[in-house]
Amino acid sequence: MKSMDALEQFGCNVFSDETMRERLSPETYSALKHTVEMGGELTIEIANAVAAAMCEWARERGATHYTHWFQPMTGSTAEKHDAFLAPGPFGQRPLISFSGKALIKGEADGSSLPSGGLRATFEARGYTTWDCTSPAFVKTDYDGTGVLCIPTAFCSFYGDALDEKTPLLRSMECLSKQAVRVLRHLGFDDVKRVTPTAGAEQEYFLIDKSHFLKRKDLVYTGRTLFGAAPAKGQELFDQYYAAMPEKVSAFMNELNAELWKLGVPAKTNHNEVAPSQYELAVMYSSSNVAADYNQIVMEQMRRVADRHGMTCLLHEKPFANINGSGKHNNWSLVTDTGKNLLKPGKDEIGRRVFLTFLIAILAAVDEYAEALITSCATPGNLHRLGSHEAPPRIISVFTGDRILSEIEAFTNGSLSEVRHKEHMTMGVSTLAVLYKDEADRNRTSPFAFTGDKFEFRMCGSSQSAGFPNTVLNTVASESLKRIADALDEADDKMAALPKLLGEMMKKHGRIVFNGNNYSGEWAEEAKRRGLPCVKSTVEAIEALQDPKIVDLFARHDVLSESELSGRKEVYLDSFNHIIHIEAVAMLKISRQKIMPACVRYSLTLSSAINEAVKAGIEPASIKELLIKLNTCMSAFSGSIETLSRALEETCHADASERAHALQEKVLPAMERVRHAADALELIVDKEYWPLPSYGEILFHIN
Structure with missing residues (x-):
C-alpha cells in the first residue's frame, strides 16, 4: 500500500506543466508554453503572473524561501536561499512577495566559484537566470519545511557561461x-x-x-x-x-x-x-x-x-x-x-x-x-x-x-x-x-x-x-x-x-x-x-x-574560445586541488595513524620476545614476524618521505605544469605508499590497525 501511495505522489513537489495549466490563466500558460517549446523571451507581465502562482503553490508545500538553483563548474549544485519577503511600509512588517523580476534574474557572488580566469577575483558579480524549460520544485527537509528551487543558468557580469547548464542549452x-x-x-x-x-x-x-x-x-x-x-x-x-x-x-x-x-x-x-x-x-x-x-x-x-x-x-x-x-x-x-x-x-x-x-x-x-x-x-x-x-x-x-x-x-x-x-x-x-x-x-x-x-x-x-x-x-x-x-x-x-x-x-x-x-x-x-x-x-x-x-x-x-579556455583552467585546477588533498591526507594518515599503530605493535612483539626469553623459550617465529614488520615499516617510512618530497616539488605557479608533475610524480609516489601500507595491514594485529578494513566496510552494514 505504501508503494502505491508513493507512486501516486509522483511530481507533487514539482511546478509541472499540469500544475501551471491549473494555476495560470490560459493566456499566461500559452505564452509560457510557447517560450518553453519554441524559445523567445517572456514579458515581465507574464513573469509576474507565473511568479505569483509559483509562490502560492510553493508556500502550500511548506516553502518559506526560494533559491536560484544552478550548477557551477564544481560538478555539483549551488543555492542561496531568500525568503518570500519584501519591504513593507516603513516601520511595519514586511510583505510576503515574489516578483517576476526575482523569478527571472538573481545575483550570485561569483568571486568564490570557479571561472578559469573569465573574471578577476575582485569582480564578484554573477547573474543567474531562470531556465523555464526545466521545472521548478520544492525541496523539503525532514521536518516538512522547504525551499522553492528554480533551475537557472549562471553567467558572469559580461555574459560568459560559468556553469554546466548554459553550454548544454x-x-x-x-x-x-x-x-x-x-x-x-x-x-x-x-x-x-x-x-x-x-x-x-x-x-x-x-x-x-x-x-x-x-x-x-x-x-x-x-x-x-x-x-x-x-x-x-x-x-x-x-x-x-x-x-x-x-x-x-x-x-x-x-x-x-x-x-x-x-x-x-x-x-x-x-x-x-x-x-x-x-x-x-x-x-x-x-x-x-x-x-x-x-x-x-x-x-x-x-x-x-x-x-x-x-x-x-x-x-x-x-x-x-x-x-x-x-x-x-x-x-x-x-x-x-x-x-x-x-x-x-x-x-x-x-x-x-x-x-x-x-x-x-x-x-x-x-x-x-x-x-x-x-x-x-x-x-x-x-x-x-x-x-x-x-x-x-x-x-x-x-x-x-x-x-x-x-x-x-x-x-x-x-x-x-x-x-x-x-x-x-x-x-x-x-x-x-x-x-x-x-x-x-x-x-x-x-x-x-x-x-x-x-x-x-x-x-x-x-x-x-x-x-x-x-x-x-x-x-x-x-x-x-x-x-x-x-x-x-x-x-x-x-x-x-x-x-x-x-x-x-x-x-x-x-x-x-x-x-x-x-x-x-x-x-x-x-x-x-x-x-x-x-x-x-x-x-x-x-x-x-x-x-x-x-x-x-x-x-x-x-x-567561445575564452569560455573553453576558462573551462580547461577550471578542470586543471580541480585536478590539482583534488590530487593535492589526497596526497596530504595520505601523508597525515600515514604519519599520525598507521605508523604509530605499527610502532605499538612492534613494541608488543618486542615485549613478547623478552617474556619468552625469560621463560626459557626461543621465540623464533615472533622474531621472524618482528623482522618482517620492521622491514615493511622501513619501506613504508621511505615511501612516505618520497611522497612528501614529490609533493613539495610540485608547487608550480602554472596549472598545467603542476598537473603534469602531480600526475607523473605524486600519483606514482602515492601508489608506493599505499602498497607499503597494505603490506603492513596484512601483518599488524587487527586490534592495532587504526582503519576499518575492506572486509568490514564492504560486507557489514549494521
Whole structure:
C-alpha cells in the first residue's frame, strides 16, 4: 500500500506543466508554453503572473524561501536561499512577495566559484537566470519545511557561461537546428524541433556511516587511499542482481519516494557487481532536464543514506581491486512529433532516416573522439577507466553485426529489407517465446548502440552529466550540418544521400568495433586504425585547447574560445586541488595513524620476545614476524618521505605544469605508499590497525 501511495505522489513537489495549466490563466500558460517549446523571451507581465502562482503553490508545500538553483563548474549544485519577503511600509512588517523580476534574474557572488580566469577575483558579480524549460520544485527537509528551487543558468557580469547548464542549452539549440535541416531534406517538413534526450544509470556504494567516519581518507577524498584486498571480493558474482539487505531496501524505498515527489522518474534499482555497490536508473528526458534530474538523484542519495545510518559514496573508484562506479549516459534524438530518430524504422523511409542519423553520429564520434574523452576527464575517472570494469581511453562504437550490414547495404545504394525480429525458445513448453533485439549488448564498448539509443559508458559516477551531453550534442550538430550542407547542393537528394553517407563511412568506419574493448589486442588494433588514445587525465583536459575543438564549439556558439579556455583552467585546477588533498591526507594518515599503530605493535612483539626469553623459550617465529614488520615499516617510512618530497616539488605557479608533475610524480609516489601500507595491514594485529578494513566496510552494514 505504501508503494502505491508513493507512486501516486509522483511530481507533487514539482511546478509541472499540469500544475501551471491549473494555476495560470490560459493566456499566461500559452505564452509560457510557447517560450518553453519554441524559445523567445517572456514579458515581465507574464513573469509576474507565473511568479505569483509559483509562490502560492510553493508556500502550500511548506516553502518559506526560494533559491536560484544552478550548477557551477564544481560538478555539483549551488543555492542561496531568500525568503518570500519584501519591504513593507516603513516601520511595519514586511510583505510576503515574489516578483517576476526575482523569478527571472538573481545575483550570485561569483568571486568564490570557479571561472578559469573569465573574471578577476575582485569582480564578484554573477547573474543567474531562470531556465523555464526545466521545472521548478520544492525541496523539503525532514521536518516538512522547504525551499522553492528554480533551475537557472549562471553567467558572469559580461555574459560568459560559468556553469554546466548554459553550454548544454546552447548545444541543444544548435543540434535541433541542424537535425531539422536534415529532416527537411528527407521530406519531414512538419518537424520544427529535435530534442536530444538522456537518461542516466547512476552507480554508487553504500557503507555503514560509522565505518565512513573512521576512515578520514573517505571523509576527505571520497575514496580509500589505503586498504588490503579482503579474502573475498566480487569473484563469485554473487552480488550482481542479488537480493538486497533489508536496510538497503528500506533506503531505496525512501529514495524512490523522495525522487518521485520531485518528479524524477526513477525506474530501476539493483545490486551491482561489487559488494555494497548499487545502481539506480532514471527514465529518459531532454538532456537538460536529465542533467538536472541526475543532480537531484545524487543529492537525495546522500541525504537519504544519512538518515538510514549509511553513507553514499559517489566516487568513481572508492575501493581498489573491485569495480568502480560510472554514470552510463543513454542518449538519443526525438522530434517534436514524437519520433525517435535512432530507432530503426519499419519501412523504407524510416530506415533511411535511422541510418542517416546513425551514420552522422558515427562520423561525429570518430572525428571528435578526443572531445568525448575530455568530457569524462575527471580525477575520479583516472582510477576507473581502462580497468576490467570500464572502457579504455580509446573511443569506439558498437553497432552489432546486423546494423553494420544494413549500413553497408545502404551506403552501396540499396536498403536491406526490413527483417522481423528473430525469436527463440528455451525448450520448455510453459515458457514464452522470446524475440531478440537488433543486436546483443557490448558492455565493454565506451559508446554502444543499444537498439534505439547510444549508451555513453565512460562518464564518471560523481561528475555532472552536463558537459558529456554538451559535447555529444555539439559533435552531432557538426556532423548533421555537413550532411545538410551537402544536400543543399544536391539536385536529387535521395540519390545523393547514399553516396554522401558512403563517403562518411569510408572515412569514419574505423570507429566501429564490435569486439572486446578490454582486450590488449584491441589497443593494438586501435593504434593500427589510427584511433586516438588519450593516455592521461591531464592530456585529456588539455585537449580542450586543440584548435579543432576550439573551432567546433565556437562555430556552433556553444562555448567561445575564452569560455573553453576558462573551462580547461577550471578542470586543471580541480585536478590539482583534488590530487593535492589526497596526497596530504595520505601523508597525515600515514604519519599520525598507521605508523604509530605499527610502532605499538612492534613494541608488543618486542615485549613478547623478552617474556619468552625469560621463560626459557626461543621465540623464533615472533622474531621472524618482528623482522618482517620492521622491514615493511622501513619501506613504508621511505615511501612516505618520497611522497612528501614529490609533493613539495610540485608547487608550480602554472596549472598545467603542476598537473603534469602531480600526475607523473605524486600519483606514482602515492601508489608506493599505499602498497607499503597494505603490506603492513596484512601483518599488524587487527586490534592495532587504526582503519576499518575492506572486509568490514564492504560486507557489514549494521
